[in-house]
Amino acid sequence: MTTPTTSLHAEIATLLGEGAVVPPGAAMARFIDEPRRRFHTAAQAVALPSSVEQVQALVRWAAAKRIPLIPQGGNTGLVGGQVPLSGQEVIVSLERLNRIRSIDAATGHMTAEAGVILEKAHEAAEAEGAIFPLWIASQGSARIGGVLASNAGGVQVLAYGNARELCLGVEAVTADGRLYAGLNTLRKDNTGYDLKDLLIGSEGTLAILTAATLKLFPRPAAYETAVVNVAGPEQALALFYRMKAAAGARLTAFELMPRFGIDMLLRHGMMSSDATASMSPWYVLLEFSYGEADRQGVLAEALEPAFEAGLTDDAVLAGSLAQRQQLWAMREQMSEVQSREGASIKHDVCVDIADVPQLIAEGMEAAERAVPGIRPCPFGHLGDGNIHFNFSQPIGADPKAFMAGADAVHDAVYEVVLRLGGSVSAEHGIGQLKTKVLEEVKDPVALDMMRAIKQALDPHRILNPGKVLA
Ligand SMILES: Cc1cc2nc3c(=O)[nH]c(=O)nc-3n(C[C@H](O)[C@H](O)[C@H](O)COP(=O)(O)OP(=O)(O)OC[C@H]3O[C@@H](n4cnc5c(N)ncnc54)[C@H](O)[C@@H]3O)c2cc1C
Structure with missing residues (x-):
């Protein structure tokens, strides 16, 4: 890449107008500081087109000069897809196309x-x-x-x-x-x-x-939301089957949370008081949504037989919008709170719903073998088979040393995931974080087809090179 930086900025400004190009420096920080704080490379520039025609003009210019472009939205991606890899890229922020x-x-x-x-x-x-x-x-x-x-x-x-x-x-x-x-x-x-x-x-x-x-x-006319105590993922899965049978399409959320996560929220002041019904090793947050003509109150009725079957011994049902928000806040902060507890190693994995208990049991054991004292915090979308299988550092461990051993924990978790026929990226994607593991685990024929598609649609590798496919 030989284009001098200054003329590159001038050329983008000619295409998009003054004020539509951000050079390296303080103003670029919000485009390159990503949520995981793992990638720190600056771009040659950030371009801010404000119309579809300007996006087209920019791409034509970049294609002619073989300048790699990174499309970017809100820069909240968790696998580094939206931030530079080589430093030769121009980030194309779409934030001005906002109608x-x-x-x-x-x-x-x-x-x-x-x-x-x-x-x-x-x-x-x-x-x-x-x-x-x-x-x-x-x-x-x-x-x-x-x-x-x-x-x-x-x-x-x-x-x-x-x-x-x-x-x-x-x-x-x-x-x-x-x-x-x-x-x-x-x-x-x-x-x-x-x-x-x-x-x-x-x-x-x-x-x-x-x-x-x-x-x-x-828009649903009403929601019913509960946080239900369960002894473990097995009981959570059995509860899921019952709730699905009882509510069908009205079951709109089913999320697993470990007590460890709730304890962290309380310890770090992210929850002022315990919103769960009582102490339990695990919880499920579940929600029913109702249309105007639906009979409501089905959630409490559906839980009755679950109590009788011993799947749960306590639950809290939201009695107001504020309480619903409080229950959801526990779930929504479960990822963020881990950063207050020191270093954490994260996985976004998916298995068949029926295999979630085995995934969690075997994944926790394997991680403990790799790093004794590691503290598991698996949580998330049990109803989709998608668990955010995260681990906090052992108490008192050095964060840097803990992260230096992350590969052993990844290997331990992915071995279980792959043995169960699962996916190493359920919803966050590949970006630049998981290109290596994708090469290792993806079906070789699928990889060949993906490379052929990339070659056909982007022969000069202008669009986000090095992401998804290394
Ligand atoms: C606190 C938190 C919670 C999250 N929770 C979830 C969750 O529950 N589920 C989930 O799936 N994800 C979650 N994410 C990940 C992330 O927020 C989502 O993936 C989100 O959809 C990314 O949107 P964005 O606009 O920030 O994309 P960016 O981060 O800007 O980009 C993400 C990827 O899309 C590409 N891209 C962006 N815009 C375009 C475009 N216009 N054209 C082509 N490519 C483009 C980028 O190149 C990059 O590869 C979470 C992230 C955070 C920080």
Whole structure:
């Protein structure tokens, strides 16, 4: 890469206008400081296009000069896909493409530009009496383009599916600067390969998303939320089967939490008082959502036989909106609180739902063998088979020494995951964090097909090179 930095900035400014380019330095920090604090390379520049045409112009310029581009939304990704790898890249922030182009709650879709913040999309849907049911703890910063490019999941995948299932069509700029105008509102469209599904989850390596048509659903008339004591993941799974049988599609969340996580929240002042019913080694947060014509009160009724069967001995049911929020806050802060407890080693894994108890039991044993005294904090989306299998450092351990041994813990956990036929990345993606493990564990034929697709759509490796595929 021979382009001098100063002329590079001038060229971007010519394309996008003054004030649309950020050089290395303090102003670049918010684009390169990522949540995991693992990657620290600066970009050559951040470019801030404010129209689809400007994105196209930028891509054409970068393609001609072979300058790598990193599409970026809210910079909340957890695998380093949105930040530089080589330092030669220009980050393309989509934050100025932030219009909601149209919304039709009755038909059930909204077209939002890539830079719309997820929470703003929620608010726009709710103003029309609808919901866009993709809830993640980073929704105040994550943007629609990033959410789709990483095929985000969250706490209601159980009922509504992940980002891919919540999208009807996308508009995207290809690696040669052309526009793929795929903003479908069609519920059925079997006209060849599904390019929408290909671009969703491609982590900025195949095209730059500029807008998407998202599915909307009627806003539930009421929620019932409970945190239920369970002895362990086995009992949690049995409870899940019962709740699903009782509530069907009205069961919209089923999240596992260990007592260790609750203790940390109390210890670090992130929860002023214990919101659980009583002491228990594990808890499940579950929620039923009701339409206007539904009979409510089903959650309490459904729990009765679970008590009788000995699956639980105590539970707290939210009696108000404030209490519902308090119960959800426990779950939502479970990841963040670990950073207050010292260093932590994290995994975002998925197995068949029926195998979650085995995953947790064997994963905890294997990690303890690798690092005696390690403190497991597995939590998350039991209803999807997706566990955030995290571990805090042993009490008194040196954080740096603990992290230096992370590979042994990864190997221990992934061995169990792979033996159970699971995935090493359930909802966070590959980015630059997991390219090596992907090479090791992904089916070689699948890897060849992925490389062929990348070669076909981005032959000059302009789009996020080194991410997903090393
Ligand atoms: C506290 C916290 C909680 C989280 N909880 C969850 C969770 O429950 N479930 C979950 O799935 N994730 C979760 N995440 C991860 C992350 O927030 C999501 O993956 C989110 O969808 C990323 O959106 P973003 O706009 O920040 O994307 P970014 O971080 O900016 O980018 C993510 C990836 O998408 C690419 N990209 C961004 N915009 C575009 C575009 N317009 N076109 C093409 N590619 C693009 C980037 O190159 C990168 O590879 C969480 C993160 C945090 C910090």
